[in-house]
Amino acid sequence: MADALSLIPANVFRNLADKLYEKRKNAALEIEGIIKQLTLSGEHDKISAVINLLTSEFAGSPQANHRKGGLIGLAAATVGLGTDAAQHLEVRLTCYIYEVFPAVLCYRLFLLTYPFWMILQQIVPPVLKSFADQDSRVRYYACEALYNIAKVVRGDFIVFFNKIFDALCKLSADSDPSVQSAAHLLDRLIKDIVTESDQFSIEEFIPLLRERMNVLNPYVRQFLVGWITVLDSVPDIDMLGFLPDFLDGLFNMLSDSSHEIRQQADSALSEFLQEIKNSPNVDYGRMAEILVQRAGSSDEFTRLTAITWINEFVKLGREQLVPYYAEILGAILPCISDKEEKIRVIARETNEELRGIHADPADGFNIDAILSIARRELTSEWEATRIEALQWISKLLVRHRNEVISYLNYTFDSLMNALSDSSNRVVLLVLEVHACIAEDPQHFCHLIELLVRKFQRDRALLQRRGALIVRRLCVLLDAERVYRQFSLNLEHETDLSFASIMVQALNLILLTSSELADLRALVKQSLVNSSGKDLFISLYSSWCHSPMATISLCLLAQAYSHASSIIQSLCEEDINAKFLVQLDKLIRLLETPIFAYIRLQLLEPGKHTWLLKTLYGLLMLLPQQSAAFKILRTRLKTVPSYTLGVEQLKRTSSENPYSQILQVTEDSRTQYTAIDFQSQLQKFEQMQHRHRLHSRSQLQSPNLSSSTMSQEIQISEESRESSPQPEITQHPSGPSWNVPGQLRT
Template identity: 80%
Template sequence: MHKWYSFLFEIIVEQFLLYADLFFYSETILQQIVPPVLNSFSDQDSRVRYYACEALYNIAKVVRGDFIIFFNQIFDALCKLSADSDANVQSAAHLLDRLVKDIVTESDQFSIEEFIPLLRERMNVLNPYVRQFLVGWITVLDSVPDIDMLGFLPDFLDGLFNMLSDSSHEIRQQADSALWEFLQEIKNSPSVDYGRMAEILVQRAASPDEFTRLTAITWINEFVKLGGDQLVPYYADILGAILPCISDKEEKIRVVARETNEELRAIKADPADGFDVGPILSIATRQLSSEWEATRIEALHWISTLLNRHRTEVLHFLNDIFDTLLKALSDPSDEVVLLVLEVHACIAKDLQHFRQLVVFLVHNFRVDNSLLEKRGALIIRRLCVLLDAERVYRELSTILEGEADLDFACTMVQALNLILLTSSELSELRDLLKKSLVNPAGKDLFVSLYASWCHSPMAIISLCLLAQTYHHASAVIQSLVEEDLNVKFLVQLDKLIRLLETPIFAYLRLQVLKLRTEDYLFALLFGLTGFFNLLYWKTVL
């Protein structure tokens, strides 16, 4: 039956076309002729589908522009035929497709507004033949001056990006070429809907496909340069796409991402113009948990930038980010830790936030002994540079004075004491303490530190030696006779004796040359030597 049907169908269409130019055909006639042909595209017999393509080709060739009223139905049919299982049908469909494209490009009746929903619906089809068909139509329509495909780009942009990861090199190349053409048009267009497309690009920047990520981040780079105020509501999303790409395994992506990051940070948006600090701060804070050091570093640069530009707004969100910033002090990267400290220092310009920082810092040292051991010196020294050493040490001393955990207090004070005695950053603090007998400011600092330094015998003796209060240091040593001394005390005593041989206590060694046996310094040094010998033999025996 299909054989006779296809034969009769061909004869009828040929006869229609033979006499078509002899009478005036109207839309009514076309409505009677074209739909049956379109229905034949779904016939199970490949010959019927083939003759239907040939028939529709001949009809279109005769009626030309009037054919446009059926465009959406024809496009839908051609889309399916482009993936037909029969090679002859595919070939016939390609010929018809070329003719329809010619008719559309020369017609003033084509409605892009009616066509776009159909195109958008088809863009996520995975069949490679259909994808080639769709890209072909997008390219052709974009070449028509009177058709504004750029204005509808957000409707099918995601579909084009989806094709960049196709297994077919030809499809990837065609999609890339179409995207490149659109990007050039965007650069030269005075009006572009950056917002809707930015949402698509942000998602595609996280694609597992390398080429898709590179293309997306390249588009984002251009959008940041061109978009201006239109992109303000999307800054946070864009930043969320950029920061992970800064650590991408592909160097090309890293380079573009870094450039885009700098471009975005250079834009000085104002909260009065709708710029919302909160979402950007949230994105940057979230990226502090990234497994990649480069991303964490850039996230901290963003937090620092926001603090410098919009301090008041950032401090409104302090409770949301403070714990994360404190945890970042345990980061395995020294560079990250130093940047975190800079952020903390910027926050701690206010007295309230300064004390909160130091309290939380001591708490972190208490619950994580490894943090104090591995990073304690780095953290304290940097804070002293950023926030004034005397201010930091006074606050730490005040907190540790009332510390309930005496073992921790002793360990913490010993660490602070060692930093005080050996760090170049604290040289001015040491000089102030050396003048404590004659300088009221130095005396006040000595008294401020004394209460907490008492948690460690060796720390208080070191402080007295630094302040040259030898009488009191000697009295402290004499009081230790009644204490239950152990190996830990011996270790600390050994460290102190070694420190006495360093340049920091050079003045003390010069003073020893002028000693008389009745001097307190003589008694002090004699007492230290006696304790060391006593503890040494105690541990040996």
């Protein structure tokens, strides 16, 4: 220090610590001159002593004016070293160009440059330390000092780049506007130095950039985007190769409150996307993971940009993105229902592109992961997303049926739950997927079993969607096959109340749906066709759960004598409120076109005696004041008057009620074996006995309210009291059945 004091006049030291800038400036100029002389003399030790004095006594002083003087003095010393530094740079450049240099010359070069680098290592650190000074003016002069130093050393300044970048990043958000302004000037100079330098290491810089990309300060964000843009513009720097390291940070800036920052980030992203389109080697995978997360952002602009990138990636990367299909699909499907139309359009386009790419599990295509995404989106609140999720399951079934079937245990429940969807379009698609799965017999049986259980748990679904589900399955899977399986499952159903409700629903669908016209036609052939007979017997076993469903089936099959026998077999407990409701529905159905053949058969009462007796039997079961009673009575009034002869009446009353059926089969002249209606009647009576026992056990259950019991009893009593009796009159030729209101012959 003594040497340094002897080299620098005392008044220079005093002026260097003065509060007036002009005095400090003049002192710095004198120091610059002194350093120049020492540099020309090659007295590096004395230069080092002066710099040590400036660092310890001034730059490190507790007094702000001393620190300011120290900074301007260090900058002046660097300027004084400028001539020597330029000489060293020229030699180093020559060494770089020729690369191969004699060992002796390289050694001499080292001896020349070593003192300069030692001095530079003394000057820069204290200046950088001053960037964190509490006094804003000190920070300002630190920027000014480093600016002057950088102008002198230029490319050799790169060795300090990371530390300078860190300091500038902090100063960009400085609370003092003048410090910010000075930092911006220094920042522009450093950018110029970096862009023209061949020593800048992008590999060392990227970790520094990555650490700061999620900073929220708007000034820091502008600073970072500025550096990304500048470095990307340098041909020799491959920023695209490191894009995954800071891509998420750029997307994060798209939702910044500052319009300027959003624009800068968007501009940088657009430039990178263009480079990706023109580059053959891109790491799509790492970036795809980032884009998937950003596609779910709450910010609309971020979502739009992310889905746009994903769209381009799917078009460009295609097979390279196979391992990431599930993640990409998980981002696309919600965007299909986005509130912003632009996002919806791009998401749909991307979805079609993705679906058009053929990939196999051998290529990394994870079917289980895709199915998991589709299952998850089946619970989306948006219809469009649910529909696309089902489309994916359907597409996977077509392309990779065996693999998809192997994951059915995880998928079936989701598909079953989707049957309760509020959208008919979704339900219809779910049924198509179910039908595709049910092409295999074992899966078909499993489907019907699951449907039965689903309807059992969710009676509202059966009421609201039962007809739609059954009708659509009948179209997709063959109506006869579907009804036979339903009947087989319900025949041994232990929940008798549900079995009755389910059979009534299936029966109503059978009688009313246009999709089941062929099935109805087959049932009508039950008495003359073996296929019709087999179907009738198959349905009859479960239809026995409901008396009215059984009667309806017999009317459809034209087994009128058996229908009459069933009516006669009914006892008091069978005719309850539920029975009367079903009977009301049947009477109204008799007036529809489906049962037109029955109404036409009434034109020949003598030929269809058992039909007439069946209809009168139904009439007798109806309460007289009910609308159904009036409908049926009105219909029966239109039957032509016909009197049976004594012999015919005796024969009709005494003969086997199934003799007519047997006669029909004989007349058909086929090898058809008649239905054993006697055993069928026993089966019906046994089933109804089980139902009566079940009803009694429920009546004794404390869970059944007294109001429900009294209501059913009251309806039953009213139905008995109001049921009209058939009018029987004595005719000279014998008794006859007469339709009320008809003239008697």
